[in-house]
Amino acid sequence: MPELPEVETVKLQLQKYVVRHKIISIDVKNRKVFQGDEKLITGATFTEIRRFGKVLVFDLSNGYSIISHIKLTGQYIYRGPNLKNTPTLSKKVVGGVPGTHTHVIFNLDHGGILYYNDVRRFGWIKIVKTKDVVDFDFIKKLGPEPFGKLTLEEFKNIISKTKRVIKVVLMDQSKIGGIGNIYANDALWESKILPSRTSNSLNEDEQKDLYKAILKVLETGMKYGGASELSFVTPEGSEGSYQMHTLVYGKQKTKCKRCGTIIVKTTLGGRGTYFCPKCQK
DNA sequence: CATCATACCTGTTCGC
DNA sequence: TGCGAACAGGTATGAT
Numbered sequence: 001m002p003e004l005p006e007v008e009t010v011k012l013q014l015q016k017y018v019v020r021h022k023i024i025s026i027d028v029k030n031r032k033v034f035q036g037d038e039k040l041i042t043g044a045t046f047t048e049i050r051r052f053g054k055v056l057v058f059d060l061s062n063g064y065s066i067i068s069h070i071k072l073t074g075q076y077i078y079r080g081p082n083l084k085n086t087p088t089l090s091k092k093v094v095g096g097v098p099g100t101h102t103h104v105i106f107n108l109d110h111g112g113i114l115y116y117n118d119v120r121r122f123g124w125i126k127i128v129k130t131k132d133v134v135d136f137d138f139i140k141k142l143g144p145e146p147f148g149k150l151t152l153e154e155f156k157n158i159i160s161k162t163k164r165v166i167k168v169v170l171m172d173q174s175k176i177g178g179i180g181n182i183y184a185n186d187a188l189w190e191s192k193i194l195p196s197r198t199s200n201s202l203n204e205d206e207q208k209d210l211y212k213a214i215l216k217v218l219e220t221g222m223k224y225g226g227a228s229e230l231s232f233v234t235p236e237g238s239e240g241s242y243q244m245h246t247l248v249y250g251k252q253k254t255k256c257k258r259c260g261t262i263i264v265k266t267t268l269g270g271r272g273t274y275f276c277p278k279c280q281k
Numbered sequence: 282c283a284t285c286a287t288a289c290c291t292g293t294t295c296g297c
Numbered sequence: 298t299g300c301g302a303a304c305a306g307g308t309a310t311g312a313t
Contacts (some may be wrong), residue, residue, distance in 0.1 A: 001305085001307090002306095002308070003307090054284070054307075054308095057300085060304085069307080069308085070307095071289095071307050072290090072305075072306055072307060073290085073306095075304095085304095086284085094291095101291095117294065118290095119290080119291060120289080120290040120291055121289085121290060121291090121306085122289065122306090122307070123288065123307095137307085138309095153312075162283085162284095164283090164285095168284095168285095169304095171307085173307080173308075180306075180307070181306060181307085182306095185293090222311085229305090230292095230293090230305060230306080231292085231305095253283075269285085270285090270286075270287090270306085271305090271306060271307095272290085272305075272306080
């Protein structure tokens, strides 16, 4: 579920809390999660945070960068000075911070602490030279991003070139960067297109409607601070609220918001797929 | 090259 | 109520 809107939310909050601060020490609890030599970046200062699709890049003052993917259950949590709203930690932070699922702890110069928690340990943190970030395999293979290089024309090109199922194509990071299961389901509902349609079968109007729907649902996701359906939390330790505003994701057995027909759940490409059998065609 | 199934993990939900 | 099975989904990998 962490997709473009969730990762963007993490980026925006961490920019407020860690940029311009120096890493005093790093406590690595899990070498599968933290891959690399922390000595290379100890003493360096965070200068900028970037996002490529669902990947975060923390640039540092000494020519190195931290690249990190939170996958399904990774959580960056900040505790310390300047914390707005001093939110109580969401119970989705299983074990708390630091706790059973805390794998890395960054201690900063102003007394702030950045924790990385990850229940399933699918996520990872790697160190590369900043100049090599663009050549990092995942980033190199990433397709164009909504709100970036993904123009309508480019989108049409991408989806008309394959006859795979449209929903699977939307989630293929090498085709388009940043869309995952929640927003793929919602964008297809918004544009009234069945998730099982063949990618190259969409007509001009459908291509345009889907393109616009993708931008719309991602924008809505960002507005609500992401979706905390499963385990996503913001660096402030609170939950996003898009899960309360999904259009069709997770809505099986309830009425379609548009036509009242009962929403159906199936599986496509191994993932939960939700759609209205009447108004999506 | 393109496509597809499976592995990676464990907390939570589901079904009996 | 209890307990095992199924489920959740992003991506690397190997198979086809």
